Amino acid sequence: MREAAVVSQPNPLQRIPGVAIVLVLLIALFSAVAPGFLSVANLSNVLVQSTILTMLALPMTLIIMTEGLDLSMGAVLTLTSLCVAIVSLATKSMLLGLGAGLLVGAAFGFANGWLVAIIGIPPFVATLGTLGMAQGLSLIVSDGQSVVGIPHSVRDIYSATLLGVPVPIVMALVTYAAFHGLLYHTRFGTYIFALGGNREALRYAGLSPNKLLIVVYAIGGAMAGIAGLLMTARMNSGHPTAGLGLEFDAIAAVAVGGTSFERGNGWLLGTLLGVIAVGVLRNGLNLISMPSSVQVASVGVLVIVALFLDGLRSRA
Amino acid sequence: MSSAALAIEPASPTPLLELRGISKEFPGVKALDDVSFAVFPGEVHMLLGENGAGKSSLMKVLCGAYRADAGEFYHEGNKVAISSTADAQKLGIAVIFQEFSLVPHLDIAQNIFLGREPKGRIPGTIDRRKILADARRVLGTIGFDIDPSTTVDKLGVAQQQMVEIAKAISQNARILVMDEPTAALSDRETELLFALIARLKADGVSIVYISHRMAEVFALGDRITVMRDGRRIDGVRPADVTPDQLVRMMVGRNVDMTYPRNFADKPGELLLEVKGLSSSTGISDINIEVRRGEIVGLCGLVGSGRSEVARAIFGADAVTSGEIIFDGKAISGEPDLAARRGIALIPESRKSEGLALLRSVSDNLVVSALKKLFPSGLFDQRSAQRTSDSLIRQLRIATPSARQTVGLLSGGNQQKVVIGKWLAAGSKLFIFDEPTRGIDIGAKSEIFALIDRLVAEGAAALMISSEQVEICHVCDRAYVMREGRIAGHLTRSELTEENIVRLGMHHA
Amino acid sequence: DGETIAVFTKNQTNPFFQTVRVGADNMAKALNAKTLQYIPTKPDSIPEQLSQIEDVVVKKPSAIVFTPVDYKAMVPGVEKINEAKIPVVNITDRSAGGKFLSFVGADDYSLGLETARFMLKTLGGKGNIVIIEGVKGSLTNVDRVRGFNDALKENSGAKLLASQPGNYQRLQALQVMENLMQSNSQIDGVLAANDAMAVGAIEALDGANRKAQVIGINGTKEAIDAIKSGKLLASGDYNGFAQGCLGTMMAIRSLRNQPVIAEIVLKPTVITKDNYQPFDVPLEQRTCPTFEDAGKLGAK
Amino acid sequence: MTDISKEALSPPRSFLSQDAIQVFYRLLAALLICAVLAVLSDSFLSLGNILNVLRQASLTFFIASGLTLVVLTAGLDLSVGANVALSACIAGTVIHKTGSPALGILTGLACGGIVGLLNGIMVTALRIPSFIATYGMLWVLNGLTYWYMAGETLHGFPAGFRQIGSGYLFGLPIPVYLLLVFLGIGTLFAQRTIWGQEIYAIGANPVAARLSGIPVARRLLLVYAVSGTMAGLASIIFLSRLNSAEADIGESLTLPAIAAVLIGGTSLFGGVGTVFGTFIGALILTLVLNGMNLLSVSANWQPLVTGIIVILAVWLDMKTRRRAQ
Ligand SMILES: Nc1ncnc2c1ncn2[C@@H]1O[C@H](COP(=O)(O)OP(=O)(O)OP(=O)(O)O)[C@@H](O)[C@H]1O
């Protein structure tokens, strides 16, 4: 809206997105009514279940900050998950599988960035197109079948623990730390703000917005590759529809977390809270055996309420 | 041709930078036509011309943002190529653009050093302490006292302009281009800027300065280049010309710069009555009256809340208490209601609030008059174009056609489109918020003549302007604001710059 | 008494799984137990069903009746259930791994084979045939289509014109059929991998004023109605109701230390104009088979 | 002087607008696809197949045409598919219960319209970004539909009602007439009414539009309500064409509708695009699937080919747009 002439220091409370409030309320509610909700096993479940989405939502935050979008992420995750499965099956090596997933993911991310930055196709359309391509390739490489029989080393990733903490959670935390450092403490992070906020400014500063954009999308693809490893590990198989639609969950988490779709204003911690809020909601409703149709609607209500609260406070 | 650029020889014979035979064509517009231009070390070089004359385009060519269709560059006598902003930066050229180039969600320090961040210990990271210290130092040199870790989206227009200046200064440029730097500044900041320019000049920095304010031209300029219709018309020294001569060079005809008004003998009936108005944006207890046939000024320092009063009357900001009575009836609601009842708001920021930049000139000109032009509700493109063509002629909007994308017009011509759209709507009360910002002298006098005719025919105007001269010339009377309140009222006879400043200043 | 049985189905949209759930509820009520239904909010979502398993393991129901959304991808989930020592019965799609105390399902291959055989018999062993497939890679689809194809191979006079995907969706099947009719002036038979697609194909034929024999699979209410009115030649009975009943019955019996049947593969029944009556009963009025019936219903 | 509108002086100039040029290129692209298919498949050019393609495209078009208006305002409506499902199920129930197709049609349109209106309220009054508001709505609608249908299928409707979707009039399918009618109405509305102009202005710069005196909130409500009502219309066509409805029919409708809008040249940033372009977008998508069916392309390849076509179409559009400027 309008800039105020007087500089007011941002009130830290104002930065807490609606979702933080909703999250606290949800946790309080389920602690009271859902037996077993507060148990370590259950909470660890919620967090582990949130890891794959976290790995998509963090790069999605960066992409949305550039006023972009990546609709292909779910399909690319599906494809990389299959790659992990196929390659680790053929080579008996988890690392080669991961490498293949990363490579394919980054290639798709690169393609997205190229289409958006160099060819100039709007992100929504470009990634809608690559969504189809990744989905098609998933069907083609798997012939529509699941890929099973992959080595145990892959599946162990999902079930192993490090110092008592499940490995997926460790991976998600490391990812979060990496993204946090990248966005808030590096030059590249600064440029991400500028990509969405004022691309001309970058150009005048002698930087290439196009190259930066490509890197941002490529990071998204690469993260889909890593998430693909987790997905394969979780299913102990590769499946041609496994990740479809996850991109919308990721986008919703980003938006719920307070990142705006305009002018490069993003908040990584908010994204994390958004992912966890969705996880807690689903888990809690399962624990209290809420009818499934209510569960379906509840995600929609969560998204709307969180954004509504955000809007309320930004107006206040 | 190139020798023409050197018609007046400055102290040093070799120009620091010279442009020869620059041409640049856009579809339908020859923006630059064989223009030559030279900058000498340590001079302040004023670039003058009507809106759309090609000043900004020339500067964009000079800093590598546009690539010229033809022409050559010489740096200290050596032929060079400037095909990117990086090239220009290497030659020590820095620019303060007419359009802001700041990133809203980065802080002031990050904006100033964008692309030149001090490296931290870990590769890729930024030395946060150093960047803040450096920023503080640069801000200090321009006398702008603000915390450099403030994000830019929290700043007002004037403050953003100061950051722009800091950003250009920080590049230690040898040539500094300023495209209408004071258009958004108040007097205090303008003074700071002038002092800074003097210091830079003393350090041997050359400054190219674009302005529509005559006073600045004579106060600052060492040399003047005048442009018209994409061509270089002449180069002169301030001492050798009068303002009138300059204007004639720019416009190619005589212009009356005193903005004559036909003041009515007695004011008409009451049109707008604002009683005890307070709004969500911080103005409180505003009482204002505007009668038919009047131009009423609304003055005050930047940040005193003038724009907020304008917006509240128009329904753009939520009113928290008080009353607005227009044409005998109370009015409260959204801008569409105010517009329907006959109020027009020419907002302060043309790009973000005034125009649909990607739409055509015609689309923008008729948007507020749709109901009036097409009472049946059926829209007709041809008749919209006819209306636009006539407005384009009246306001002398420089555009290849009514179908041109409005964002491609020069800054001043864009402003004319914003004004034009309310003329078509046939409003009764015109609220102008900085209507002449970025408008050339010729156009300014045309616009004031237009306003004069409007009010003579029974309309009225409420005018906000930071240029107090203008207020004093054209207003019947004025309110002066301070800290969100009306601090005083000045009648026609009391209306002097001194009085405005006195009332608007904070009491000690 | 009072056991809680968690019932997992693939989605809330396919009528077939509704019959499964009603069957399960029915049986649980009869045996004084209660059910908890777990259905992914996104139809057939693998990650979501995995999460639901993890959540339910915390809740520890007495037993689980489980339809995997994907028979291979869900194996790690089943293993989690096994680790938690919750007894589990597998229904509908046979899981590729994990330990179950019983499997109750229909034989998709035989269903495909028998319905296709019935149609080819009606057509006199010859004619131009098209197949409308379900979701690529789903177990039911693979086996049903394999059954269709094997039946075609038995009839040298039958010619397969095309095998195109309808993804178990009505609209997609309708449009595929419309398009196939353009390139094939004579289509005599349509083998659809489920009833929704079969009915979609019938609408396409009607719209073009063409006639062909159509069969579907599942034995849903609309299929029965279409058989009654002569539009649909036959539907293979997938009998979700019985699957739900029997799955739940086995789970509860094992909890009560009663003998269970380790594997019930319901015999394929081809529902036709001549035998539809027993299937033409509203869900609510159906009664679950008894344990004694269970042995007879199963092929194995 | 104050009344410049009356001074219509200069003679009218005839011109081809940028939009018209774009639509022309897009038509060319569609014809190109047709030419390729005509060479590859004998049956493609038959009248039957062309009508067939048009009829299939109509369903996508009905949804996409309303959506076009939303996208013109720089918004998005992700709930259209879910809206079609709910509206179809409710309209179907009403027809079953009352036996009156007319009542059913009204209910379907009303249901769609109300959902659209709710979207509009979320976007305007609650100021939730449309992408998120309608995404939330999508799940709320799904939940409602799942609960309401409880896994049942509605089927079997009166023959008269079914004519809407499957009937013919003078040799043309009825949906094709409807398509032409709504194509006309949509184009007239967007191009030749002041509301249409205002919608373009809102999309191009909502702040400026509001300060130009356009009742932005009311127009947005209108646009979302129209989008919802068109989804309601699509639900009726669906119902009568398929003679049945179930809870999951919407899922596969949303992305193709959005794709049609985008292939049709409407920009997600608002203010640019045409309803006619969307029609061609729907046509191109339908042609591609039709072609793959005719040529018996394996199911595995279909998403890949569609994805490539989407990118190519938009790329081509941009190329020509640049040249045209
Ligand atoms: N990118 C562009 N595309 C098309 N036309 C352009 C473009 N940039 C400038 N022009 C045109 O070139 C001419 C010169 O514009 P320019 O911005 O240089 O004027 P100016 O002298 O700076 O005017 P003002 O005082 O109003 O800022 C104008 O007619 C303008 O419309």
Ligand SMILES: Nc1ncnc2c1ncn2[C@@H]1O[C@H](COP(=O)(O)OP(=O)(O)OP(=O)(O)O)[C@@H](O)[C@H]1O
């Ligand atoms: N000294 C002050 N203390 C507190 N609030 C102030 C002070 N001065 C101004 N404000 C508030 O800051 C805002 C002024 O905004 P703005 O800069 O648009 O005012 P303006 O007078 O229109 O100046 P401009 O010439 O920049 O348009 C108002 O909300 C006003 O109430």
Ligand SMILES: O[C@@H]1[C@@H](O)[C@H](O)OC[C@H]1O
């Ligand atoms: O049609 C049903 C199909 O959708 C599901 O996957 O398995 C059971 C089938 O009968």
Ligand SMILES: [Mg+2]
């Ligand atoms: Mg300029």
Ligand SMILES: [Mg+2]
């Ligand atoms: Mg102001």
